[in-house]
Amino acid sequence: MVNTTGTLQFMGKPSIVSTGVIVGPMEKQSPFADSFDEILPLENEPNETYEQANTRYIEKACSVAVKKGHEKLENVDVFIGGDLINQLSPTNFAARQLSIPLLGVFSACASSMESIILGCLLLESGNAKSILAGASSHHPAVERQFRYPLEYGAQKPKTAQWTVTAAGFALLQKQAKSAPIISHATIGRVVDGKQTNPLHMGAAMAPAARDTIERHLTNTNSKMADYDIIMTGDLGKIGLSILKEMFQDEDSGVILQDAGAQFYGEDSFFNAGASGAGCSAAAFFSHIYGQLKKGVFSRVLLVATGALLSPLTFQQGETIPCIAHAIECRMEKRG
Amino acid sequence: MISSIITAFIVGGLICVIGQLLMDGFKLTPAHTLSTLVVCGAILDGFGLYEPLIDFAGAGATIPITSFGNSLTHGAMAEAEKHGFIGVLTGMFEVTSSGISSAILFGIIGAFIFQKKKTTY
Amino acid sequence: MDQKQFEKIVDEQNPKTPLLVNMLKAFLVGGIICTIGQLITFFYMRFFSFTEKTAAGPTVATMVFIAMILTGTGLYKKISQFGGAGSAVPVTGFGNAVISASMEHRTEGYVLGVGGNMFKLAGSVIVFGVLSAFIVALIKTILVKMGVISW
Numbered sequence: 001m002v003n004t005t006g007t008l009q010f011m012g013k014p015s016i017v018s019t020g021v022i023v024g025p026m027e028k029q030s031p032f033a034d035s036f037d038e039i040l041p042l043e044n045e046p047n048e049t050y051e052q053a054n055t056r057y058i059e060k061a062c063s064v065a066v067k068k069g070h071e072k073l074e075n076v077d078v079f080i081g082g083d084l085i086n087q088l089s090p091t092n093f094a095a096r097q098l099s100i101p102l103l104g105v106f107s108a109c110a111s112s113m114e115s116i117i118l119g120c121l122l123l124e125s126g127n128a129k130s131i132l133a134g135a136s137s138h139h140p141a142v143e144r145q146f147r148y149p150l151e152y153g154a155q156k157p158k159t160a161q162w163t164v165t166a167a168g169f170a171l172l173q174k175q176a177k178s179a180p181i182i183s184h185a186t187i188g189r190v191v192d193g194k195q196t197n198p199l200h201m202g203a204a205m206a207p208a209a210r211d212t213i214e215r216h217l218t219n220t221n222s223k224m225a226d227y228d229i230i231m232t233g234d235l236g237k238i239g240l241s242i243l244k245e246m247f248q249d250e251d252s253g254v255i256l257q258d259a260g261a262q263f264y265g266e267d268s269f270f271n272a273g274a275s276g277a278g279c280s281a282a283a284f285f286s287h288i289y290g291q292l293k294k295g296v297f298s299r300v301l302l303v304a305t306g307a308l309l310s311p312l313t314f315q316q317g318e319t320i321p322c323i324a325h326a327i328e329c330r331m332e333k334r335g
Numbered sequence: 336m337i338s339s340i341i342t343a344f345i346v347g348g349l350i351c352v353i354g355q356l357l358m359d360g361f362k363l364t365p366a367h368t369l370s371t372l373v374v375c376g377a378i379l380d381g382f383g384l385y386e387p388l389i390d391f392a393g394a395g396a397t398i399p400i401t402s403f404g405n406s407l408t409h410g411a412m413a414e415a416e417k418h419g420f421i422g423v424l425t426g427m428f429e430v431t432s433s434g435i436s437s438a439i440l441f442g443i444i445g446a447f448i449f450q451k452k453k454t455t456y
Numbered sequence: 457m458d459q460k461q462f463e464k465i466v467d468e469q470n471p472k473t474p475l476l477v478n479m480l481k482a483f484l485v486g487g488i489i490c491t492i493g494q495l496i497t498f499f500y501m502r503f504f505s506f507t508e509k510t511a512a513g514p515t516v517a518t519m520v521f522i523a524m525i526l527t528g529t530g531l532y533k534k535i536s537q538f539g540g541a542g543s544a545v546p547v548t549g550f551g552n553a554v555i556s557a558s559m560e561h562r563t564e565g566y567v568l569g570v571g572g573n574m575f576k577l578a579g580s581v582i583v584f585g586v587l588s589a590f591i592v593a594l595i596k597t598i599l600v601k602m603g604v605i606s607w
Contacts, residue, residue, distance in 0.1 A: 026456065043454055044454075049563040050563075140454055144560055148556075148577065149556040149557050149559070149560035149561075149577070150454060150533075150556070150560060151527045151528070151530060151532060151533055151552070151555075151556035151559060151560070152533065152552060152553060152556040152557070152577060153532050153533045153535065153536025153537070153543050153544060153549065153552050153556075154365055154536065154544075155358070155478075155536055155537055155539075155540040155541075155544075156537065157471075157473065158471040159470070159471065193459075193462055193466075194459060194463075195466070200470075203466045203469075203470075207462060210457075238469055238470070238471065241469045242465055242466055242469045245465045245468070245469065246457060246462070246465060269456075336498065339494060339498075340491055340494050340495070343487075343490045343491055343493070343494035344487035344488070344490060344491045344494075345487065346490070347486050347487050347489065347490025347491070347493075347546070348482075348483035348484065348486045348487030348490070348542070349483065350486065350545060351482045351483060351485070351486025351487070351539075351541045351542040351545045351546070352479045352482050352483045352486070352541070353541075354482065354486075354540075354541030354542075354544065354545040355475075355478050355479045355481075355482035355540050355541035355542070356475075356479065357541075358540065358541055358544075359473050359475050359478055359479075359540075360475060365544050365549075365553075365577075366577060366580045366581070367580075368541065368544070368545075369544065369545065369549070369550070369578075369580075369581045370580045370581055370583075370584040370585075372545060373581050373584055373585040373588065374584055374585075374588040376585075377585065377588035377589045377591075377592050378588065378592055380592070381592035381593070381595070381596055393494050393497060393508065394490050394491070394493035394494035394496075394497055394515065395487075395490045395494070397493065397497075397512045397515065397516070398489060398490045398493040398515075398516070398519065398546045398547055398548075399486070399490070399545050399546050399547070400545055400546070400547060400549065400550055400581060401545075402512075402547075403547070403550075403581070403585050404585050404588060404589065407585050407586060407588075407589035408588070408589040408592050408593055410589075411589050411590065411592075411593035412592075412593045412596055412597070412607070415593055415596075415597045416600075416607045419597070420594075420597055422597075423590060423593045423594050423597055424590070426593075427586060427589055427590070427593075432513075433512070433513035433514070433516045433517050434516045434517075434520065434547050434550065434551075435582065436517075437516065437517040437520040437521065437551070438520050438550060438551050438554040438555070438578070439554065439574065441520055441521055441523070441524040441551065441554075441555055442524075442554045442555045442557070442558035442559075442570070442574050443558060443566070443570060444524065445524045445527065445528050445555045445558060445559050446555075446558040446559045446561075446562045446566070446570045447562075448528065449528035449529075449559055450562060452528065452529075452530075454530070455530045456530075
């Protein structure tokens with residue numbers, strides 16, 4: 001049943017009017033590259049810190065989203081954003097520049113969908129007309145905070161993932177013409193698969209993804225086959241295999257896919273694939289959004305996955321609890 | 336000279352193989368692995384085994400991080416032989432300064448000269 | 457699905473670590489770095505009249521200097537991805553740990569950033585080196601004083 005155990009139904013037809021996706025130079029080789037709005041040549045300018053660069057990517061993505069939606073920044077009611085940096089500094093500093101009322105959110109790499117869910121709730125209640133929602137990540141900034149200095153020679157295992165440098169934001173309004181609608185959403189539950197290896201996040205996040213997908217399907221009375229695609233955020237190649245095994249009773253086939261596993265193509269340099277708050281944001285708001293608008297997809301489930309560890313919890317020997325937030329998008333046939 | 340190069344290669348390589356085993360087999364982080372090897376170097380010198388290894392393998396024994404543990408212990412014991420218990424504290428860094436001093440110095444210099452570089456992968 | 461079933465799936469899907477290949481690569485890279493160290497030692501012995509023992513200091517300093525150049529140009533991490541422990545275990549690895557941390561934290565200034573974070577990766581090596589040296593030397597000194605062994 002909807003409106004129970006975290007599954008929401010939106011009757012007011014909140015829709016994705018337009019999106020803005022700005023990525024860095026490493027993301028140029030992505031199969032999704034044609035759908036990105038801009039590929040910047042540098043991860044950070046010479047006189048910029050990584051965190052300042054992250055801020056700039058957010059500002060740019062928001063400006064692009066608003067412009068494509070034939071809207072002005074000053075008409076946006078609320079800005080909802082998240083990133084991976086301590087205290088959400090890039091989002092906060094970008095919001096300073098954008099000067100829109102801010103709700104900063106953190107659910108690690110699931111932040112993009114958390115932002116969208118909150119935006120839909122604001123639109124649904126009539127408390128806002130125009131929302132900017134999304135998330136971002138920046139590779140060197142995240143490496144520095146969570147792992148090692150960029151130039152440090154630590155050997156990465158095949159299960160490691162590459163944090164994308166990207167910012168993806170969507171402009172949401174009610175009942176926009178010819179725009180994909182967000183019909184339902186499921187708020188994630190924190191699930192702990194008792195994994196402890198921060199270089200194998202896919203295994204840690206799979207249980208959370210499974211929990212959210214199962215709850216969503218049950219509560220909306222749907223099966224996997226009802227969807228054109230169910231795409232998780234960044235389980236990576238190995239995490240996706242684990243999730244598929246966990247669903248082995250249901251035939252997930254080609255419906256169950258992962259943005260992180262596909263993000264960089266088959267290049268083994270990126271090991272298990274892409275990760276980061278910007279991964280789900282960039283893939284969902286460029287490629288999937290495009291396929292919806294074109295009518296290739298008519299019903300999708302987007303499940304962003306996040307690992308809720310910190311550098312401190314790892315050192316303190318804690319396991320890695322995870323969360324997955326999902327939205328269901330539909331594109332109504334014209335005429 | 337050729338034989339010294341070969342022994343340096345082999346002994347140095349083998350110590351690194353032990354490190355790889357600790358990292359991959361025992362799943363230790365690099366910091367845990369290096370700390371373990373340093374402690375091993377200290378213990379080996381306690382038994383008087385590391386100096387002969389240096390005589391045999393030259394750079395194959397002085398370049399790996401184990402030699403750091405060895406020099407600290409060696410300095411401590413040499414000073415203790417001369418001045419008793421207090422020498423254990425005072426003697427440690429007498430022969431070891433090169434690695435740490437150069438790391439600190441080149442750390443600062445590196446931070447200064449490599450400021451504007453573009454990140455490459 | 458219970459925890460045991462899940463762990464089983466994770467185990468099955470886990471790519472096997474190529475331990476033997478990694479050990480071979482570590483042997484090669486570590487061996488080459490030590491060979492370079494040996495050549496540098498010969499260089500100091502030949503041209504600057506150091507002995508084998510006294511050349512160790514300048515050799516180590518030179519190796520750390522090389523580590524700085526390789527770290528700053530982004531080459532060290534490429535060597536490390538291949539060599540693993542072969543590049544982490546030699547003193548160049550220690551240099552890389554200190555220098556990469558220094559470079560990264562320049563954005564926080566030289567005092568708090570560079571100075572305060574320089575040893576965040578390599579500090580444990582120094583701490584445990586000193587601790588183990590202390591314990592070993594102490595034990596030996598006690599045994600000597602008791603007449604059990606001699607220096």
